[in-house]
Amino acid sequence: MPNSDLLPSLLSKLYENQLALEASVMELSNWVEQRGSAEVAENVRSALHTIDENEEFIKLTLAVLMSPE
Numbered sequence: 001m002p003n004s005d006l007l008p009s010l011l012s013k014l015y016e017n018q019l020a021l022e023a024s025v026m027e028l029s030n031w032v033e034q035r036g037s038a039e040v041a042e043n044v045r046s047a048l049h050t051i052d053e054n055e056e057f058i059k060l061t062l063a064v065l066m067s068p069e
Contacts, residue, residue, distance in 0.1 A: 008065035015058055022051045 025048060033041035 008062065011065065012062050015062060018051060019055075022048055 025044060029041040029044035029048075032044070
């Protein structure tokens with residue numbers, strides 16, 4: 001298998017990891033907020049917003065890369 005065939009699979013796995021990390025960090029921000037640090041939790045959620053903004057583009061690009069030519 002040529003290396004170029006591995007790229008879509010690699011990117012897909014990296015995307016899955018990114019989403020898992022986002023969910024984990026969101027859980028931590030909720031935990032922090034419950035303990036009285038609402039400002040810190042909001043800062044974390046603001047930083048995670050970038051993942052949400054880029055999600056659709058990443059999904060569409062992965063779909064194109066993984067589609068047969």
